Amino acid sequence: MSRTFKILRLPGDGVGPEVLDEACAVIEAAVAGTDVEFEFADGLIGGAAIDAHGSPLSDEDLQKARDSDAVFLGAVGGPKWDHLPKETRPEAGLLGLRKALELFANLRPVKVFDALAGASPLKDDIVAGADLMVVRELTGGLYFGQPSERRTDPSGRSAIDTLPYHEIEIERIVDLACKIARQRRGKVTSVDKANVLNSSQLWREVATEVAARYEDIEFEHALVDSCAMALISRPKSFDVMVMENLFGDILSDEAAVLAGSLGMLPSASLNGKAPTRPGSPASMFGMYEPVHGTAPDIAGQGKANPIGATLSASMMLRFSFGLDEQADAIDAAVAQTLNDGIRTGDIAKAGTPPVSTAELGAAIRERLAG
Ligand SMILES: NC(=O)c1ccc[n+]([C@@H]2O[C@H](COP(=O)([O-])OP(=O)(O)OC[C@H]3O[C@@H](n4cnc5c(N)ncnc54)[C@H](O)[C@@H]3O)[C@@H](O)[C@H]2O)c1
Secondary structure, three states, X not given: OOEEXXXXXXXXXXXXXHHHHHHHHHHHHHHOOOOEEEEEEEOOOOHHHHXXXXXXXXHHHHHHHHOOOEEXXXXXXXXXXXXXXXXXXXXXXXXXXXXXXXXXXXXXXXXXXXXXXXXXXXXXXXXXXXXXXXXXXXXXXXXXXXXXXXXXXXXEEEEEEEOOOOHHHHXXXXXXXXXXXHOOOOEEEEEEOOOOOHHHHHHHHHHHHHHOOOOXXXXXXXXXXXXXXXXXXXXXXXXXXXXXXXXXXXXXXXHHHHHOOHHHOEEEEEOOOOOOOOOOOOOOOEEEEEOOOOOOOOOOOXXXXXXXXXXXXXXXXXXXXXXHHHHHHHHHHHHHHHHOOOOOOOXXXXXXXXXXXXXXXXXXXXXXXX
C-alpha cells in the first residue's frame, strides 16, 4: 500500500519560488520507484499574498497548512512591501503561521561540506568537519513577553522588554533536543546565562531534570557568552545546541558563517505533535524553509543557490515523514555535487563559471539517480 504525504507549498517572494521548484523536484526524484507519494497543494504567503488578497496570510491558506503533513516555504519580503505597517508586512504572514501552528522548536543544522571548507572566512582546519544543530525555542522569551513597550515620562524616554519562561516551554524543547541528539552523535549543549538571569537559572534547572531521563546522552551546560566564542573557535566540539529564543536567534546566525553561504542553510520548525490531518502517515508536523531571505538582488535571474531549500526538504523527509534513507540519499547527492565542483555563484570557485539554480538542481537529481 502506498503512503501519501500532503505537502503545502508556500513559495513566497523573490528567489523563494525558484529554489522551492528545484527542491520539490529533488524529493520527487528521491522517492521515485518507492511506495511513497507526495501530494502537493499550493498557497500564497508574504508579498505574493498581499498582492493577491491584501493580507500576508489568508485564513484559507492557514487551513490548508493544518490539512497538510508538512509545510514547505520559500521566503517572504522585499522592497516592494517595505513601506507597509508592521502588522501587514510580508513577515507578519510568517510569524502568524509559526504562532498558529505552535511551532515552538526551530532547528538549524550547520554542516560544513568538505568541498566548501575554504568558503568560510574562518580557517579551514577549524571549520572542516563541523556538523552541528542549533535548536532554538521559538515561541517564548523576550520576543513575546509582556510588558514590552516604549514609555515617556518627565524623566525622559525608557523602554522595557520581558523574558518569561515556563518550565513546560523549557521541558519540551530540551526533550526534543535530546531526541534529536539520539539520531545524531548523542551530545547536547544547553546554552544559558544562569550566572545572571533568573529565567536562565530555571532553564538550567529544568534542562538538568530532562537530561537525567536520557542516560545515553552526553549533556553539558554552557554560558552564552563563552559559547559564542567556542562556536567559532572549536565548532567541531558541538553536536546539538539548545537555547532560548534570543540566544538562538543570535548564535544560529553566528553558526551560519561556518557554512560559507546563506544559500546553503536549511531549517525546520516543529511543534512536536503529529499532523492533525486524519489518516496522516506523517510522524511530526513541521514547517521547512531555507534560512535565507528573498535575495531581491538576484531574484528572477536563475542565480539562487537551491541547496538550502533542498536540505530543508531533506529535513522534512527525515523529521516529518520518517524517510531517513531518502533524506540520507539527498544529503549525499548534495555533497557529491559540491565535490564535483558544480556550484552557483555564491559558492563558486574563482575561475570556475557558476551554474544556474536549475542546473544545480538537475545535477543533484542526476547524482541521486546514479
Ligand atoms: N525567512 C524569510 O522569509 C526571510 C529571512 C531573511 C530575510 N527575509 C527578507 O528577504 C529580503 C532580503 O533580505 P536580506 O537581503 O537581508 O537577506 P537575504 O537572505 O535575502 O540576502 C542576503 C544576501 O545573501 C544572498 N543570498 C540569499 N539567498 C541566497 C541564495 N539562495 N543563493 C545565493 N545567494 C543568496 C543575497 O543575494 C544577498 O546578497 C528582505 O525583505 C527580508 O525581510 C526573509
